[in-house]
Amino acid sequence: MIVDAAVRLIEDRGTDGFSMRSLATELDVYPTALYWHVGDRSQVLGLVERRWMEDLEVPEPGDDWREWARELARRYRRAALRHPHIARLVTVTRARSMETMEIPDAIVGMLAGLGLDEDGILHTYNALMGAVRGFVVLELTLTVDGDSDSNASLEAELAALDAERFPNLVAHHATLANRALSMRWSDAEAAAMDESFEHLLTLLITGIEAQLPGRSRRTGGTTRR
Amino acid sequence: MIVDAAVRLIEDRGTDGFSMRSLATELDVYPTALYWHVGDRSQVLGLVERRWMEDLEVPEPGDDWREWARELARRYRRAALRHPHIARLVTVTRARSMETMEIPDAIVGMLAGLGLDEDGILHTYNALMGAVRGFVVLELTLTVDGDSDSNASLEAELAALDAERFPNLVAHHATLANRALSMRWSDAEAAAMDESFEHLLTLLITGIEAQLPGRSRRTGGTTRR
């Protein structure tokens, strides 16, 4: 129940609202009592991470790896959007997470099943994980830093951009405003990021397909540079 | 020179070593004096971000957009690896960055030049930014959280993974150990991430090529779901 309280605290009061002291207050106990039960702050976050990851079930393997990978990525993103503060705190403050290795294992299995060699498995795994988790964590910066007055000024600054220095941003202002990364100030257009995420998945999957063995044109891919 | 001191502090003593108070101490001044000169903490980080971004020059537009995009992404990553603590602090704690819009502008211009429609520009921009910046920020978690004893235990845990629960991670242990995201404990194999990053760029560029107008097979791309 201590981890329940931590989860509640982070979601309700945000990253800054969570501390060992506020958690203790929530539980009507002295801060130091927490150290006896769960150890220090990073261990509490470890428990929160596990709790959060329980939301996420690996999809049943189907006949199409593309649809399986898309569905896994969507589930990951949905779990993150359900608990944005937790997702962000856990993704950026902890590299460790040995308990939640089911997903990496499933992805590696899928990539090996495609017939990739060892280097292909490694680099495709890293590219997928980095791109998908990275996209989501950047997407969440808005939800999390929702500081309303600085957001309002961002809208104004974007509208007032110098057409000489930033010709392309000005030309496509209507397309980008409130929808492009680092140009958003409210989640009114949140649906746009759904589509951008789907687009990222399309790019990655198309790219992987082109690398699969048994293709006519063998592109150099990972060995280039 | 106040921003120089901040940059030095973050790089030398890490994210936790930087504070308004430690910065003041470094400058032999009372913490409150900083508030007169540069405002609060987030404004200091804004100055640090600008300083960091000055490292990064947009490459000259060439005849090949693929090579241009690759080179820009490489320069971004190199700048981040040069100042890992700064890159991380700035990327994850600030959505705002209206001063450093040259790069977004250049990317949007490039995408428009490819003949993409407005939706294509938006979603490809988001996919590229999210994937590239996200990959790099996840890659940096190791450099930054370099807590050596927890890293050592990660190596042991990975070696001791249960072959029943994680058959694929065990089968490909030699490939993944210390080289795959969230399975690294030292930067001894840092070169592996170079290759993974190049691979990600290959996947993204291949994917974009397949979406370009004037292709035989028009894939539904962004509208699928």
Add this chain to the structure above:
DNA sequence: ACCTGAACACCGTTCAAGT
């Protein structure tokens, strides 16, 4: 075994006061 209570070494920020 489990919690209190005091203590240490920190934070960011505001604001009156000095020069």
Add this chain to the structure above:
DNA sequence: ACCTGAACACCGTTCAAGT
């Protein structure tokens, strides 16, 4: 104009002491 100095409301963590 520029800085000091005190103050407020916080942190994470350790450790002796209580029951």
